[in-house]
Amino acid sequence: MSHITYPEFVAAIDTSGLTCPLPLLRTKKALQTVxxxxxxxxxxxxxxxxxDFQAFAKQTGHIxxxxxxxxxxxxxxIQKR
Structure with missing residues (x-):
């Protein structure tokens, strides 16, 4: 069984229960703080x-x-560009 190693992160948000476009909007706002x-x-x-996140990253240059x-x-x- 493989074990996933998660990247280190400086901030986290929980958009559980929200539907498009709210997770993306909250992410954009949170990225402004890092x-x-x-x-x-x-x-x-x-x-x-x-x-949605893949398209967002492609458009904005975030990784x-x-x-x-x-x-x-x-x-x-998501790593901020």
């Missing part, structure tokens, strides 16, 4: 969040370090 190169951890339960399923939904680690 420095370039720092990592934000985001917890989501919206199934469309995986694709998705990891998207992984967790018991509560999905966890996303």
């Amino acid at each position: 420095e370039s190169g720092q990592v934000l951890k985001v917890l989501t339960t919206d199934p469309s969040a995986v694709g 998705i370090l990891l998207q992984a399923p967790v018991t509560e939904g999905m966890v996303h680690f």
Whole structure:
């Protein structure tokens, strides 16, 4: 059984129960509070969040370090550009 090592992060937000576009809007706001190169951890339960975050990263230049399923939904680690 493989073990996932999560990236270090400086801030975390929980958007569980929220649907598109709210997880993305909360993420954009949270990214404004961290420095370039720092990592934000985001917890989501919206199934469309995986694709939404990938498109967001492509448009903004932020880097998705990891998207992984967790018991509560999905966890996303986004490094600010």
